[in-house]
Amino acid sequence: MARITASVYTSHIPAVGAAFDHGKTGEDYWKPVFAGYDKSKEWLKANKPDVIICVYNDHATAFSLSMIPTFAIMTGPEYNPADEGYGARPVPKVIGHPELASHIASEVIQQDFDLTMVNEIDVDHGLTVPLSCLFGEVKEWPCPIIPFAVNVVQHPVPSGERCFRLGQAIRRAVTSYPEDLNVHIWGTGGMSHQLQGSRAGLINREWDNMFLDKLIDAPKDLAKMPNIDYVREAGSEGIELVMWHIARGAMSDINDGGKLKVVHRFYHVPASNTAVGHLVLQDAA
Ligand code: DHB
Numbered sequence: 001m002a003r004i005t006a007s008v009y010t011s012h013i014p015a016v017g018a019a020f021d022h023g024k025t026g027e028d029y030w031k032p033v034f035a036g037y038d039k040s041k042e043w044l045k046a047n048k049p050d051v052i053i054c055v056y057n058d059h060a061t062a063f064s065l066s067m068i069p070t071f072a073i074m075t076g077p078e079y080n081p082a083d084e085g086y087g088a089r090p091v092p093k094v095i096g097h098p099e100l101a102s103h104i105a106s107e108v109i110q111q112d113f114d115l116t117m118v119n120e121i122d123v124d125h126g127l128t129v130p131l132s133c134l135f136g137e138v139k140e141w142p143c144p145i146i147p148f149a150v151n152v153v154q155h156p157v158p159s160g161e162r163c164f165r166l167g168q169a170i171r172r173a174v175t176s177y178p179e180d181l182n183v184h185i186w187g188t189g190g191m192s193h194q195l196q197g198s199r200a201g202l203i204n205r206e207w208d209n210m211f212l213d214k215l216i217d218a219p220k221d222l223a224k225m226p227n228i229d230y231v232r233e234a235g236s237e238g239i240e241l242v243m244w245h246i247a248r249g250a251m252s253d254i255n256d257g258g259k260l261k262v263v264h265r266f267y268h269v270p271a272s273n274t275a276v277g278h279l280v281l282q283d284a285a
Pocket residue numbers: 012013014015059189190193195237240272273274
């Protein structure tokens with residue numbers, strides 16, 4: 001059967017993608033940001049997933065005010081990087097996994113989560129920047145990826161608790177897929193950042209580190225935090241962090257009494273206007 005064995009969490013900052021695409025990863029400003037992923041890149045080579053479920057948000061690139069799905073699973077065969085106003089990033093197209101994605105859609109909808117199924121979509125920095133950070137420059141991504149979009153752009157945004165329970169439902173769905181597959185689930189976005197208004201540039205290092213501590217050790221309590229607290233403490237775009245609860249809720253310690261190990265934890269400010277957070281959690285075999 002298929003199994004979720006690890007979860008990866010990371011910010012998805014467009015300027016990091018631009019630094020990567022323009023060969024600036026060795027510059028003084030960017031070096032510490034990219035170095036924060038070195039350990040995880042090595043770990044991914046040794047713990048290669050067969051499929052990644054990548055939870056991200058579209059930033060009004062493919063979706064817009066004309067259509068706002070709360071949760072959307074991409075069930076199609078492939079997805080191109082989006083043109084976000086300055087051309088599409090020069091990164092490989094994303095190959096999907098229609099069979100597993102359709103199975104997850106079927107099983108999760110039967111567990112009363114209303115997922116939108118999307119077969120054709122271009123994917124923006126929310127998805128492609130984490131791939132570059134964790135796989136570097138490659139001709140093709142090393143495995144199929146199932147993009148899973150969450151609305152964190154337009155109120156109302158789903159609660160952390162609902163996201164956590166959705167992660168549990170995704171785990172059950174994956175576990176009932178008959179093929180032996182090593183599946184990783186990624187949560188992207190965050191950490192504290194506000195891109196607009198009088199508090200633009202807000203970064204809250206203490207709160208971000210509290211979030212990382214509790215995501216590791218007290219994830220159920222953390223998921224109960226109301227959405228308004230993210231906005232107050234981590235800025236208007238800090239609400240992206242609710243997506244991390246989907247990945248956390250899908251881990252074995254939550255569902256099957258397994259033990260977790262922290263493979264890597266990284267925090268750095270600033271990158272562009274944003275705090276960079278990154279965490280890798282894996283089943284302690
Ligand atoms: C920026 C945009 C994002 O979507 C994000 O998550 C972080 C930063 C930006 O435009 O700087």
